[in-house]
Structure formats: structure tokens, C-alpha cells
């Protein structure tokens with residue numbers, strides 16, 4: 001069994017996808033169950049759920065930008081290799097500052 005800290009880490013990685021309804025059913029169910037028992041993750045979820053509607057257009061805008069930068073410096077295409085929830089988590093952290 002996972003310690004509660006490990007479980008919170010796992011859940012938080014999925015929270016953004018959960019807020020955007022992009023998780024598979026089993027993952028979403030695990031998140032729902034965890035949120036019912038963990039007030040810290042629940043608070044995090046409330047925060048993400050509030051910003052989620054704004055994130056999709058933002059993500060599309062960012063993807064456009066990375067396309068335009070292609071001819072510039074030689075950069076690994078990090079943005080496209082992120083999962084959606086990793087991307088949203090990174091944006092949510094910035095927004096929370």
C-alpha cells in the first residue's frame with residue numbers, strides 16, 4: 001500500500017487531468033475517492049477546477065507558439081512531450097504564485 005504522501009503525489013499528478021475530464025474512468029475514480037478523504041488534495045482540486053476552463057485555450061496558444069519557434073534555436077520539443085496534466089500542473093504552480 002502506498003503511504004499517504006505517495007498517494008497524494010500520485011493524485012496531484014492526476015488532478016489537472018481530473019479537472020479537465022481527461023482521465024480514464026479508473027483514474028478518475030481513484031482521484032474522487034482520494035479527494036473525499038484528503039482535504040489538502042481537495043483544496044488543490046478546487047483551485048485547479050476553478051482555472052481549468054481557462055487552460056485549454058492557453059494550451060493551444062502555447063502549442064502555436066512552440067510551432068513558430070521551430071526555426072530558432074535547437075531545442076528539444078519538451079512542450080509536446082508533456083502530458084496534459086504535467087503541463088497544467090506546471091501552469092497551475094506559476095498561477096498560484
Ligand SMILES: [Zn+2]
Nearest residue numbers: 007008038041
Ligand atoms: Zn492527498
